[in-house]
Amino acid sequence: MVQMPLIDDRLPVGVDVGINTLATLSDGTKYENRRPLKVYLRKLRRAGRMLSRKTRFSSNWHKARKRLACIHYRISCIREDSHHKASTSIVRKASAIGIETLNVRGMLKNKKLAKHIADAALSRFLTMIKYKAERRGIPVTEATMFFASSKTCSSCGHKKTELDLSERTYHCGECGFTCDRDVNAAINLCPS
Ligand SMILES: [Zn+2]
Incomplete structure (x- = not known):
């Protein structure tokens, strides 16, 4: 007999992607980016x-x-x-997914090769989330390119004019809300 789950515990999830941490979810879950092993980097240099x-x-x-x-x-x-692994895990726990739109035009203009490769990888990762969600019938909302998910307070909606990349904690001067920077961005991307 197949037991059907009595409660659907899936929730809407906002996903913030990044270079250091691959994905941060609105529920606080983080997926670290697996760095290639040092052995490979050494081999790469030697082969070069x-x-x-x-x-x-x-x-x-x-x-x-x-x-x-x-x-x-x-x-x-x-x-x-x-x-x-990360995209499968995200899609499994979500009833709806909100992601950002990576600025593809800005990406192509980027002349720094390392940054360009990293951006391209993130864009492939978002595509992966999208097609896996689609396969399961989970709606995906993409924020407009100009939505400042990092600068906006997920509690009161106040938008900062400046937010330095080094500021890992978001602190809202308006309402006092304090939160991990990436989690704040993920909550902003979360579909309501
Ligand atoms: Zn606020």
Whole structure:
């Protein structure tokens, strides 16, 4: 006999994504970004050095290039795996999901490669949440690009003009609400 759950304990969830912490939910749950192991980074550097020493287009150069590509691939698999685990876990506990819209145009303008790669990864992560939610029939609300989820107080709605990236705690000067910065943003993104 299949037992049906008597109570649906799923709730609307707001999701704030970031580079240090992959996702912060409006209920306070955090999913850390799994960093590629140091071993891989060391291998990556070594393979890069090896490649630079080879004569371009020689057979050893092709071999070295292949080795480097393999390590890049392994690292991207590690990231992909943590994105899959987090998005599945989020979608399982949500009755509705609210996310931010990443500024794609701003992303493409970004010339810093590391930042660009990180933004692209976050955008893929949001896409992952969207299609997994869709598969389960969970509605997804995307905030408009100009919604200041980090600067707005989730308690009274007051909007700060400035919020430094180093301020990890949100403190509202209007109503006194104090909260983890990312949780405050996630609550703002939460569909009501
Ligand atoms: Zn406030």
